[in-house]
Amino acid sequence: MSSRDEENQAEERDDGAPIEVLEAYFEARGWACERSGDGEIVASAPGSWAQYELRGVWRPDDQVLQFLAFPDIKVGDDKRAAIYETLGLVNEQLWLGHFELWSNSGLIVFRYAALIDGGEDGLSFEQAEQLSEAALEECERFYPVFQFVLWGGKSPSEAITAALIETAGEA
Template identity: 55%
Template sequence: MRTAQSDNDRADDAAPVDMLAALFEAHGWPVEFIRDDEVTTEIPGSWTTYQVRGVWRAEDRVLQLLCLPDVRVPDAKLDPARELLALANEQLWLGHFDLWSQGGVLVYRHAAMLGDDGLLSLSMAQALVDNAISECDRFYPAFQFVLWGDKTARAALDAALVDAAGEA
């Protein structure tokens, strides 16, 4: 049962693509509408600049957030990259990494099912974007170790996920 308070909390919600565009603009990130149901921006991360794209499927009330770290996997590295994808995905609670079959482009994808009203809150939009950037930043070094450092998938993941101990 909805209360007056929960209705008021939803008063600032917006169509998903519009809310993402507003969030991107508020952060000073460039906004480009690809279509009425798709928006994109570029967001600086710790290692690289990420292309972030929101795609809305109204008939399913699903918002798909894509984050592309500008990593292309050459054919010669497909096997270790796929092994790393599987190992990385085991570490994720939300979303997953994938390789697009066209061009070997690495992508982080997360789909969010929205309610019957199909609206997205600012806090949910921020959480989706923050999570995508955080996960891409966390695993970016592992992909670089596989692609450029000739490490095995396990060694690359272990090296990338080393947590610093103690204080500096």
């Protein structure tokens, strides 16, 4: 095998490495997952409020891993203005990532991008866990906010207040 062939094989491994680590993490959790080509993986993760679709998309040219979580919330045209206001209030609460409304499908999605060093370190199993858990935690935390606006008749500010009340003590 020539050194050029070895370089090409190494590049192919590097290009898919973050997706491979995500796949290993998803499988370790027992979540159904499927690769959509070398640079993308989709998994299904259970939550308290919904079944979440998690998606990792690796862009080797930019060394960016885009991580998305879909909380299974679809917004009709009549509720879009209220949801856009809700998204603004929700996103003020986040340190990493953001929620957005995809205009074509009406789906709410949580997403963020992570710069991944293309060197030997790449994406670790622990980082894959942190990416996944952070996305799921934010979806779980804000799912009720979106539901209060869409189905509960609350204004965005009322929904945020109602959903983010911290309880004291134990029941």
